[in-house]
Amino acid sequence: LEEQSNGKLLQKCLTNKGYRLTRPRELILELLCTDAPHADANLIYDQVRKQLPHVSLGTVYRTLHVLAEAGLIRELHCGDGQAHYDGNVTEHYHVMCTCCGTVEDVPISRLDALEQQAETLTRFAVAYHRLDFYGLCARCQERESGQA
Ligand SMILES: [Zn+2]
Numbered sequence: 001l002e003e004q005s006n007g008k009l010l011q012k013c014l015t016n017k018g019y020r021l022t023r024p025r026e027l028i029l030e031l032l033c034t035d036a037p038h039a040d041a042n043l044i045y046d047q048v049r050k051q052l053p054h055v056s057l058g059t060v061y062r063t064l065h066v067l068a069e070a071g072l073i074r075e076l077h078c079g080d081g082q083a084h085y086d087g088n089v090t091e092h093y094h095v096m097c098t099c100c101g102t103v104e105d106v107p108i109s110r111l112d113a114l115e116q117q118a119e120t121l122t123r124f125a126v127a128y129h130r131l132d133f134y135g136l137c138a139r140c141q142e143r144e145s146g147q148a
């Protein structure tokens with residue numbers, strides 16, 4: 001029942017923007033909201049193909065574009081030259097592994113005070129800020145120490 005209402009909500013979000021709810025759109029959004037948050041297009045393509053064997057990488061890219069346009073997902077640029085996609089569209093921070101490219105959420109509260117300080121110092125009306133963290137994920141650290 002819950003899944004049905006999620007589908008309805010999704011459909012409403014899309015139709016409000018003039019898009020139809022298609023199976024790839026539904027599948028990709030579901031992936032990014034549950035099993036594979038922060039996935040890149042290639043990973044999404046691999047996952048979607050398990051259920052829709054005839055889907056093309058082009059369709060996956062177009063679908064990601066449509067979902068981002070509709071405000072249902074966020075495109076992340078974390079500096080590895082590969083866009084990652086997030087089913088969580090609220091403002092939050094990310095940490096990225098410089099070795100394997102894994103992206104995870106950093107559950108800290110927004111730095112509103114810092115943003116206000118920037119406003120005071122520059123007299124800009126600051127609209128948003130970006131902050132990303134980089135380093136080695138736990139798995140890569142283990143692998144490195146295993147090799148040593
Ligand atoms: Zn890693």
Ligand SMILES: [Zn+2]
Nearest residue numbers: 086088104105
């Ligand atoms: Zn995230």
